[in-house]
Amino acid sequence: MMPLETLLTSAFGLRLGMLGHIVGWLFPRGGAQQITAALVSYPRRLGAELVTNASVATLRRIAPGTGRAAGGWRFGRGGE
Secondary structure (H helix, E strand, O other): OOOOOOHHHHHHHHHHHHHHHHHOOOOOOOOOHHHHHHHHHHHHHOOOOOOOOOOOOOOOOEOOOOOOEOOOOOOOOOOO
16 A cells, blocks of 8 residues: 555545545435445345344354354355
8 A cells, every 4th residue: 555645646635536526526325324225235135134233252153165154053044
């Protein structure tokens, strides 16, 4: 990563700032919550349950490289 003080990164930042003022700043329709809603909708369609505000003590129960959890835990729909 290049430091922000170099000519190239400064020019890039200046250019982005100028474009934001000329063309307009990009905001998602319906607000920033729509980005989260879109990211969450796909796993939910696949049957996943997303839990927030939960502590994660260990990742050992997830079998590496399989995409599936070990020890009775499953991803996806419960009946599959």
